[in-house]
Amino acid sequence: MKQVLESLIRQALSDLVKSGELAPQEAFAEGFQPSSLKINLDVPKDKQHGDFASNIAMVSSKVFGKAPREIASLLTGALAGSKIVEKTEIAGPGFINFYIRAESRLAAIPTILAAGERYGHSRAGKGKKIQVEFVSANPTGPLHVGHGRGAAYGASLSALLAATGHEVVREYYVNDAGRQMSILAASLWLRYLAILGESFAFPVNGYKGDYLLEIAQQFADEHGERFHRPAAKVFAGIAPDEPQGGDKEQHIDAIIARCRELLGEEHYEILFNTSLDAILADIADDLGEFGVQYDRWFSEASVASEIPGALALLRSKGHIYEQDGALWFRSTSFGDDKDRVVQRDNGEYTYFASDIAYHKNKFDRGFDTVINVWGADHHGYITRVKAALTALGLDADRLVVKLVQFAILYRGEERVQMSTRSGSFVTLRELREEVGNDAARFVYVARKTEQHMDFDLELAKSETKDNPVYYVQYAHARISQLWQKVPAGVAERLKQTDWTAKDSAALLEPLSEDAELALVAKLAAFPEVIDVAAQNFEPHTLAHYLRELASEFHGYYNSTRVIVDEEPLVLARLALAESVAQVIRNGLAILGVNAPESM
RNA sequence: GCGCCCGUAGCUCAGUCGGAUAGAGCAACGGCCUUCUAAGCCGUGGGUCAGAGGUUCGAAUCCUCUCGGGCGCGCCA
Numbered sequence: 001m002k003q004v005l006e007s008l009i010r011q012a013l014s015d016l017v018k019s020g021e022l023a024p025q026e027a028f029a030e031g032f033q034p035s036s037l038k039i040n041l042d043v044p045k046d047k048q049h050g051d052f053a054s055n056i057a058m059v060s061s062k063v064f065g066k067a068p069r070e071i072a073s074l075l076t077g078a079l080a081g082s083k084i085v086e087k088t089e090i091a092g093p094g095f096i097n098f099y100i101r102a103e104s105r106l107a108a109i110p111t112i113l114a115a116g117e118r119y120g121h122s123r124a125g126k127g128k129k130i131q132v133e134f135v136s137a138n139p140t141g142p143l144h145v146g147h148g149r150g151a152a153y154g155a156s157l158s159a160l161l162a163a164t165g166h167e168v169v170r171e172y173y174v175n176d177a178g179r180q181m182s183i184l185a186a187s188l189w190l191r192y193l194a195i196l197g198e199s200f201a202f203p204v205n206g207y208k209g210d211y212l213l214e215i216a217q218q219f220a221d222e223h224g225e226r227f228h229r230p231a232a233k234v235f236a237g238i239a240p241d242e243p244q245g246g247d248k249e250q251h252i253d254a255i256i257a258r259c260r261e262l263l264g265e266e267h268y269e270i271l272f273n274t275s276l277d278a279i280l281a282d283i284a285d286d287l288g289e290f291g292v293q294y295d296r297w298f299s300e301a302s303v304a305s306e307i308p309g310a311l312a313l314l315r316s317k318g319h320i321y322e323q324d325g326a327l328w329f330r331s332t333s334f335g336d337d338k339d340r341v342v343q344r345d346n347g348e349y350t351y352f353a354s355d356i357a358y359h360k361n362k363f364d365r366g367f368d369t370v371i372n373v374w375g376a377d378h379h380g381y382i383t384r385v386k387a388a389l390t391a392l393g394l395d396a397d398r399l400v401v402k403l404v405q406f407a408i409l410y411r412g413e414e415r416v417q418m419s420t421r422s423g424s425f426v427t428l429r430e431l432r433e434e435v436g437n438d439a440a441r442f443v444y445v446a447r448k449t450e451q452h453m454d455f456d457l458e459l460a461k462s463e464t465k466d467n468p469v470y471y472v473q474y475a476h477a478r479i480s481q482l483w484q485k486v487p488a489g490v491a492e493r494l495k496q497t498d499w500t501a502k503d504s505a506a507l508l509e510p511l512s513e514d515a516e517l518a519l520v521a522k523l524a525a526f527p528e529v530i531d532v533a534a535q536n537f538e539p540h541t542l543a544h545y546l547r548e549l550a551s552e553f554h555g556y557y558n559s560t561r562v563i564v565d566e567e568p569l570v571l572a573r574l575a576l577a578e579s580v581a582q583v584i585r586n587g588l589a590i591l592g593v594n595a596p597e598s599m
Numbered sequence: 600g601c602g603c604c605c606g607u608a609g610c611u612c613a614g615u616c617g618g619a620u621a622g623a624g625c626a627a628c629g630g631c632c633u634u635c636u637a638a639g640c641c642g643u644g645g646g647u648c649a650g651a652g653g654u655u656c657g658a659a660u661c662c663u664c665u666c667g668g669g670c671g672c673g674c675c676a
Contacts, residue, residue, distance in 0.1 A: 046619075055618060058656075068656085092619050093656065138676070178676050249675095326674055337602075337672070344674040351676050379603050380671040403604070405669080447612070450604060452669070454611065459625090463638055466625060474638055485635050536616095544613060548623080558631095558640040599638070 001108070001524050004084060005052055005098060006039050012078035013037065013056075021074055025065040037063070043525065050089065050097030051105070051521060057094040068094025105517055106508045108524035112579040114499035120530045120586050125166030129366055132158045133298075134373035135287070136173040139279045140184045141209050143286055143428040146375060149453065150404045151428070152444035152592070154373045155292040156539035157402075159590040164534040169367070170295045173358065176276055177300040178351060179253075183207065184279070185272040186256045189227065189263075190234075191216035198231040204242045205252040215278045219271075227271065229262045286429050290437055291592040303357045307349050310357040310392070311342060319391045329356070334387030356388045363394050370398060371537065376405045402537060407444070407453040416457070435460040441592045442469040446543040463599075468547050472584060473596055475550035478557060479581040480597040482574060486563055490570050494578070510572040515556045519576065522549055526583050530590070539591065546587045553580050 016022040037060055044053045057072035064071055069090055076088040076096060084104040089097040112119045134154025137147050154170070162168045175181070187206040194200075195216055202208065219227075238254045240246030260268045280297070287294070311327070314320050319330045325345035329352075332339050342353040362370050374381070379401075386396040409416035409426060416426060432440055439460040446468060447453050465471045483491055497504055511517070529545045532538075562573040585595040 040618090042618085044619080045622080049619070053619085058618080061656085095619065140676095175676065180676055324674080328674090341674045346674080348674085350674065354676095376604070376670060378671085382603085403670095405604075451612080452605070456611080459611090465638065467638090468624080470638065471624090474636080478636065478639090482635060540613085544623085551623085554639060555641085557635080558637090561635065563635050599636080 001084075001100065001104065002041055002052065002528060005100075006041055008079060008082060008085070009039055009041075009054065009056065009075065012075055013039075013060075015078055016074055022064050022066070022071065024063050043521070044097070047518075049091065049095070051100045052098040053091075054096045054098070055094070057090075057096060061094070072096050102512070102517065103505070105520055105524070106505060106511060108520050109508055109575055109579045110499040110504050112523060112582050113497075113575065116582065117586055117589070119582060120526045121163045121165070122527060122531055123165040124531055125161060125164045125534070127167075128165075128368045129167045129169070130161055130369045130371065131169045131171055131362060131365075131367045132161070132371045132373065133171045133173055133362075135292075136175070137283070138175045138178075138180055139276055139283060140180050140207060141279065142211055143283055145407055145409060145426050145428055145431050145455070148290070148428040148431060148440060149407050149444045150373050150375065151287055151290060151292045152441050153402070153404055153449055153539065155290075156441075156445045156542075156591050157371070157373075157537055159592070160530065160534040160537075160539055160542070163530055163590055166534075168295075170293065172294050172297050174280065174297055174299050175351075176280075177304060177354065181272065181276060182256045183252055184212075184275045185268070186252065186259050187212055188216055188219065188275040189259050189271055190255070192219050192227060193229070193231060193234070195220045196225065196228050198228075198234075200231045200235060201241065201243070203248065203252050203255060205248040211279070211282070212275075215275060218278075219274055223270075227263060227267060233262065234258055286432075290428065290432060291441065298358070300354055300358070303354060303361055304349075306357040306361060307353050310360045311353065313360075314356070314388070314391055317391060317393070329384075329388065329391070331384045331387040331391075334383075334390050336383045336387050340384050352384065352388075355385060356392075359385060359389060359399065360392055360394075363389070363398070368398065369400060372399065372401045374401055374403055376403045379403050400537065402449055404449045405452045407455045410454055410456045410458075412456070412458045431457075438473070438593045439467065439469045442472075442543060445539050445591055448538060448540045468543070469593065470599070471554075472546045472550040472588065473594070474599055475553045475557075476581050476584045476588075476595045477597060477599040479553075479577045479584075482562055482577055486570055486574055487567070490567055490574065494571055494574055497575075507568070508572050508575060510566070510569040511576060513560065515552075515560060516573075516576060519552055519556055519580065522552055523579050523583050526587070542587055543591060546584060546591075549580065549583060549587075553577075 013022070017024075037056065039054065039056050040059065041052050041054050044050060057075065058068040060071060061068045072090040072094050076090060079085055079088060084101055086099045086101045088099070091097055115121075132154055134157075135143070135147050135151050137143055143151070158168050158170045183205065184207055187203075187208075190200070190202060190206060191212050194202075234255070235258075238258060239250040241251040242248040259271070263271065284294075284297075311320060314329060319333065320342070321328055321330060326341045327343035328339045329342050330339050340352055341350055342356065343349050359370070382401045385401075386399060389396040389399055409431075435443075435457055443455060443460050444453075459467055460469070461467075463470050465474075497507065511520070526545070529542060533541045557577075560573070562577055563570055564573075581595075588595045
């Protein structure tokens with residue numbers, strides 16, 4: 001509807017320019033095309049301002065050197081007699097208000113019922129390859145509630161982009177190469193040794209979570225005594241831990257070294273891979289149950305071989321220099337605060353070096369746009385990564401970093417304490433088990449990413465209208481139940497109607513109430529909601545739209561009976577209700593939330 | 600100190616590529632169940648859009664400064 005109206009306005013504008021009634025001022029005349037004017041069409045907040053309103057007359061006032069209301073008058077004159085426009089009004093400083101004919105408004109219903117689950121989908125992003133990398137938490141333990149927000153956002157964003165025709169690759173970058181992983185492997189070993197009866201103080205810096213105990217038990221069951229070494233040997237001559245007045249970092253590093261020494265590289269690798277695989281599998285399970293699927297799990301270790309090449313390329317462009325025995329990337333040339341080390345004086349590459357290679361790899365794969373969903377604490381990292389891309393000769397604007405702010409959990413008024421250190425953090429799995437996947441997905445994604453989020457567990461669990469998830473789902477359930485209650489003949493007739501047929505719209509003529517026309521207008525806006533949400537990477541606008549739609553439907557449902565005596569009216573109202581249900585289904589599907597038939 | 604994000608109703612938040620009288624839910628107050636799910640609906644009150652300047656036909660929205668909150672500033676990952 002909106003597109004149709006927009007093209008009508010464009011046509012009228014171009015006709016007026018052709019006929020000379022509108023002529024661009026000299027300053028704008030060169031190369032002027034009517035099509036270069038941006039036509040803004042909005043659904044006004046106030047219904048008295050029509051179905052659509054445009055500010056085109058005001059915006060083009062300077063170009064044409066005429067008063068806005070004069071331009072508006074010419075335009076409305078040219079639009080008179082249109083099939084879809086019932087009337088136009090010029091208001092205020094020069095707004096044009098459009099009133100659409102009732103028949104044209106109702107056209108949304110056949111469109112929805114014919115398109116079904118594809119309604120709202122578009123080809124706006126056709127031919128565009130886009131990668132969304134999200135969560136990418138270190139595989140050193142279970143995901144916590146902060147990761148949940150990134151997961152819900154990334155998954156919904158990906159679904160939005162797919163719905164608008166983009167070719168989407170969902171990717172999880174697995175940090176399987178760093179020191180943290182070595183600490184994890186050593187922690188597993190120590191837990192295993194304890195299970196076999198060894199007694200010692202667990203390192204302050206080790207991973208203390210319960211999840212590791214289970215993995216250790218399985219490891220013991222599988223390998224028996226093969227990895228057993230006496231604690232006395234393990235800790236002989238090891239630098240003291242923090243409680244003993246030592247340095248916890250040195251302590252844990254010494255244990256890792258001892259572990260490799262006592263087990264040998266082959267066995268150490270088994271240990272390492274066991275911990276990595278177990279935790280990664282757990283993360284994948286967790287996300288899978290949360291409705292979050294990936295196309296690719298990208299291993300950091302696998303990009304190691306590409307680091308020298310990427311750095312060589314930077315070096316050849318003069319962006320690498322040596323100082324204090326280390327190699328530095330001159331990121332200050334690209335707006336960074338300081339230069340960054342890419343290779344340490346001990347020869348090891350930094351995490352940043354991996355990231356340069358990884359991002360180069362991403363663009364080498366031909367993505368038009370690469371989206372990184374990061375926790376807000378990583379924002380200081382954006383500049384240097386973009387600097388590296390620019391230095392590599394890539395367009396850094398094609399990398400979009402979406403920062404997701406933290407979520408703070410509340411149980412009613414009370415704040416839920418989260419602490420990684422004590423190991424008492426609330427995991428995503430615990431959250432999902434408490435509030436359910438649907439509520440968690442919806443609540444997470446209902447806020448824009450830049451907003452700090454207060455996640456109220458009580459609210460998310462409540463089965464009342466206070467809870468937006470239930471509110472929207474309930475609207476869907478109510479409509480589903482209607483099908484059971486309408487006369488069988490009507491339901492059957494509706495099911496068999498071919499909504500692509502031209503005369504099918506005639507069935508909807510009984511719809512005449514304001515609430516019905518308003519509801520249809522809301523449904524007609526859905527495709528644009530999807531397009532804009534996808535374009536701006538903002539799934540929260542979809543969540544808000546669904547809430548509004550559900551609210552309008554509940555109001556209508558409460559005031560107007562669907563099942564009445566006149567069959568044509570029942571048919572038309574059921575068609576309207578089913579259109580609402582279809583849009584709710586399509587919207588919730590993108591958000592990863594179920595649309596239940598009954599509640 | 601420097602950088603990024605945020606500041607909108609008592610609370611949680613929309614609205615921010617400039618548009619008409621700044622919206623919604625909760626909470627408060629008042630109504631609605633012999634009728635398709637009251638898991639719901641209708642109504643009322645509630646605002647210095649943190650503050651001050653500026654840009655213009657028009658600013659919550661853009662620019663500058665100030666204040667308040669969060670986060671970041673490693674040869675860690």
